[in-house]
Amino acid sequence: MASGTALIYDEKMATHKLLWSDPICDIEVPERLSSSYEQLKSYHLVERCVPVPAREGSEEEILLVHSLEHLEVAKSTQTMNEEELKRVSENYDAFFFHPSTYHCARLAVGATLQLVDAVMSGEVRNGMALVRPPGHHSQRNAANGFCLFNNVAIAAEYAKLKYGLQRILIVDWDVHHGQGIQYIFEEDPSVLYFSWHRYEHQEFWPSLKESDYDAVGLGKGKGFNINLPWNKVGMGNSDYLAAFFHVLLPMAFEFDPELVIVSSGYDSGIGDPEGQMNATPEVFAHLTHFLMQLANGKLCVILEGGYHLKSLGESVCMTVKTLLGDPVPQITGEMAPCLSAVESIQNVRAAHKPYWKWLAYEDTSFLQNLSTKSHLLKKANSNTSTEHETKITNNNNTVKVERFLELHMKNILFPVPPIKTATIGSEGSEHFLSEHVQLVKEMDKTEIKSLVSGFYADLVEEDKILLSLGSMLAILDKILKKEVCNGIAASPTAALSAAVALRHSVRFGFQRVLCVFVGDMQITPNTEDGKMLIINICEKEQPGKTSCKHCISLNWKEDAEGNDFFSAVLGFILPVAYSYQPNLTVIAVGPNRSLGISGISLLVALLQGLAESRIVAVIEDTEISLLQSVAKALGGASTPPFGIYVPPTQEKVKKIKALRDQFQQEWKMLQCSVKDGI
Numbered sequence: 001m002a003s004g005t006a007l008i009y010d011e012k013m014a015t016h017k018l019l020w021s022d023p024i025c026d027i028e029v030p031e032r033l034s035s036s037y038e039q040l041k042s043y044h045l046v047e048r049c050v051p052v053p054a055r056e057g058s059e060e061e062i063l064l065v066h067s068l069e070h071l072e073v074a075k076s077t078q079t080m081n082e083e084e085l086k087r088v089s090e091n092y093d094a095f096f097f098h099p100s101t102y103h104c105a106r107l108a109v110g111a112t113l114q115l116v117d118a119v120m121s122g123e124v125r126n127g128m129a130l131v132r133p134p135g136h137h138s139q140r141n142a143a144n145g146f147c148l149f150n151n152v153a154i155a156a157e158y159a160k161l162k163y164g165l166q167r168i169l170i171v172d173w174d175v176h177h178g179q180g181i182q183y184i185f186e187e188d189p190s191v192l193y194f195s196w197h198r199y200e201h202q203e204f205w206p207s208l209k210e211s212d213y214d215a216v217g218l219g220k221g222k223g224f225n226i227n228l229p230w231n232k233v234g235m236g237n238s239d240y241l242a243a244f245f246h247v248l249l250p251m252a253f254e255f256d257p258e259l260v261i262v263s264s265g266y267d268s269g270i271g272d273p274e275g276q277m278n279a280t281p282e283v284f285a286h287l288t289h290f291l292m293q294l295a296n297g298k299l300c301v302i303l304e305g306g307y308h309l310k311s312l313g314e315s316v317c318m319t320v321k322t323l324l325g326d327p328v329p330q331i332t333g334e335m336a337p338c339l340s341a342v343e344s345i346q347n348v349r350a351a352h353k354p355y356w357k358w359l360a361y362e363d364t365s366f367l368q369n370l371s372t373k374s375h376l377l378k379k380a381n382s383n384t385s386t387e388h389e390t391k392i393t394n395n396n397n398t399v400k401v402e403r404f405l406e407l408h409m410k411n412i413l414f415p416v417p418p419i420k421t422a423t424i425g426s427e428g429s430e431h432f433l434s435e436h437v438q439l440v441k442e443m444d445k446t447e448i449k450s451l452v453s454g455f456y457a458d459l460v461e462e463d464k465i466l467l468s469l470g471s472m473l474a475i476l477d478k479i480l481k482k483e484v485c486n487g488i489a490a491s492p493t494a495a496l497s498a499a500v501a502l503r504h505s506v507r508f509g510f511q512r513v514l515c516v517f518v519g520d521m522q523i524t525p526n527t528e529d530g531k532m533l534i535i536n537i538c539e540k541e542q543p544g545k546t547s548c549k550h551c552i553s554l555n556w557k558e559d560a561e562g563n564d565f566f567s568a569v570l571g572f573i574l575p576v577a578y579s580y581q582p583n584l585t586v587i588a589v590g591p592n593r594s595l596g597i598s599g600i601s602l603l604v605a606l607l608q609g610l611a612e613s614r615i616v617a618v619i620e621d622t623e624i625s626l627l628q629s630v631a632k633a634l635g636g637a638s639t640p641p642f643g644i645y646v647p648p649t650q651e652k653v654k655k656i657k658a659l660r661d662q663f664q665q666e667w668k669m670l671q672c673s674v675k676d677g678i
């Protein structure tokens with residue numbers, strides 16, 4: 001498994017600039033690149049990356065996507081004077097040429113391809129290319145929206161040709177629709193293109209009908225083009241996360257890409273004049289973290305838009321920090337997607353139902369009365385601004401946004417704990433030690449007894465159990481004191497250890513502890529005070545135990561063939577966990593687990609997006625291979641293979657839907673459809 005993060009930057013790409021006055025293009029300034037790079041330096045992130053030089057993309061590489069005519073026109077501008085440059089620019093929508101534009105655009109293509117090579121060759125695991133001019137609007141025969149050559153589209157064609165790839169995922173989180181990419185791949189089933197974009201019912205540029213949710217691809221490409229339109233401004237962290245949980249991630253895991261390329265525009269971030277959205281920089285750490293679990297971690301992030309320099313710089317730093325494997329910062333804001341976002345999510349899921357196994361049993365009955373429904377929604381949306389809208393209006397005064405960004409940025413980049421994972425060097429633990437893991441000295445018996453005597457003392461009759469509790473507590477203490485990021489403890493009684501860990505953490509002062517317990521949970525601590533949230537994944541209904549807000553049991557028996565657990569992880573566990581906003585996560589695996597190792601490892605990897613990646617794993621000491629796989633997931637040494645994808649059965653989809661209906665008022669990140677009767 002490759003390691004390391006590439007950073008590709010060449011200051012020559014800052015030469016391209018607007019020579020005349022043009023209120024549309026004047027936001028695409030050279031400082032976008034230089035200030036992002038300076039910000040990375042100021043957070044000491046440049047030195048932690050593997051520097052990879054840019055190069056000029058060759059004409060042949062550019063012709064993978066563009067016409068010879070387009071190339072020739074671009075080439076001819078190098079010797080033009082300002083008058084001629086202005087004239088040729090006027091042939092395009094929102095584009096400007098400078099004498100250096102052609103050279104810069106070739107560097108942008110070359111930088112992107114250098115990143116693809118570095119990742120595909122295994123020289124690095126992932127990386128980011130800071131490039132301009134950007135690419136996702138440019139088309140076979142036209143420049144458009146500040147873009148001359150389509151860097152990301154060329155990269156996908158290049159990767160297919162050079163590495164024989166058959167499944168490439170492009171995620172476009174820029175706030176504009178990358179219509180260029182859509183046109184290039186809309187009949188191509190080997191490239192899955194996902195874009196969200198400000199749309200406002202086709203009001204917002206480029207105001208295309210084909211940017212709406214029902215543009216699903218053409219011919220063999222049907223189902224491989226995903227458009228998620230934002231019909232209101234002010235979308236925030238919860239809307240973006242909901243889009244990942246309920247649309248992109250289930251598609252991505254079913255597609256199982258061999259490479260992930262991000263059209264990484266940050267104009268979808270707070271403060272940006274183009275996007276007018278509310279999402280804060282740390283959301284890009286979460287989005288990046290999710291995509292790192294795909295394609296064995298092979299992830300290429302390519303800069304597109306982003307025009308508020310401070311917001312852009314912070315978001316770039318959040319992205320690179322996460323690519324480097326640092327803990328993911330706590331997400332801020334109310335975890336509740338707005339009505340308009342949920343409506344778009346519901347629409348795009350319905351549009352894609354015919355093309356995806358995970359959507360086979362999607363309830364699209366709302367389409368029947370869509371005519372009245374969408375009319376009602378539009379009417380409702382037009383005269384009543386949702387909470388987001390009001391926020392954005394009073395956010396509009398840039399002073400407030402600037403102030404927010406100043407304050408917000410200070411405390412984001414918290415000190416990274418030096419050690420990632422702690423465990424006890426007890427017998428048998430040598431299997432799951434890896435270079436990231438630090439041995440923690442055992443607690444002595446008296447100390448343990450005092451700690452444990454408070455509760456469950458009667459349960460602790462044997463020394464063996466006492467010792468294992470001591471080990472777990474020694475590890476847990478390191479995490480609670482933030483000396484390490486996460487830890488793993490083997491235990492003869494996982495249920496008891498988990499219960500002790502929960503109680504100890506709450507007594508230590510952690511107010512919201514999430515516990516995901518896989519298997520039979522003999523002891524269920526009292527969760528009335530909301531300081532714990534327990535999700536118990538077990539094979540069968542526990543008699544007489546009904547789920548409540550803070551103690552949910554999810555009956556799931558994994559399919560024999562492979563991993564069908566995605567829909568539960570993505571559609572239920574993560575949305576509930578993100579709604580709860582825990583500041584510590586305990587994942588425990590007891591006897592009679594009903595999940596496979598790959599499902600549990602994927603869950604551990606994804607749960608690292610919570611609580612600044614603070615996780616303690618408590619696992620039955622007989623589960624040697626599970627201990628190894630979870631230790632790898634915690635150490636970040638490798639993304640656990642998530643096994644063979646198996647779509648959920650109708651019965652399981654119904655089970656998730658029933659739980660979602662039961663809890664979506666409490667845990668609002670579960671919402672992915674507009675309830676009947678607006």
Ligand SMILES: COCC(O)(O)CCCCCNCCCN
Nearest residue numbers: 094134135136145176205304305
């Ligand atoms: C990859 O390009 C990055 C980008 O998507 O941010 C470019 C935005 C172009 C925005 C053009 N606005 C035209 C308004 C016309 N009334």
Ligand SMILES: [Zn+2]
Nearest residue numbers: 174175176305
């Ligand atoms: Zn954009």
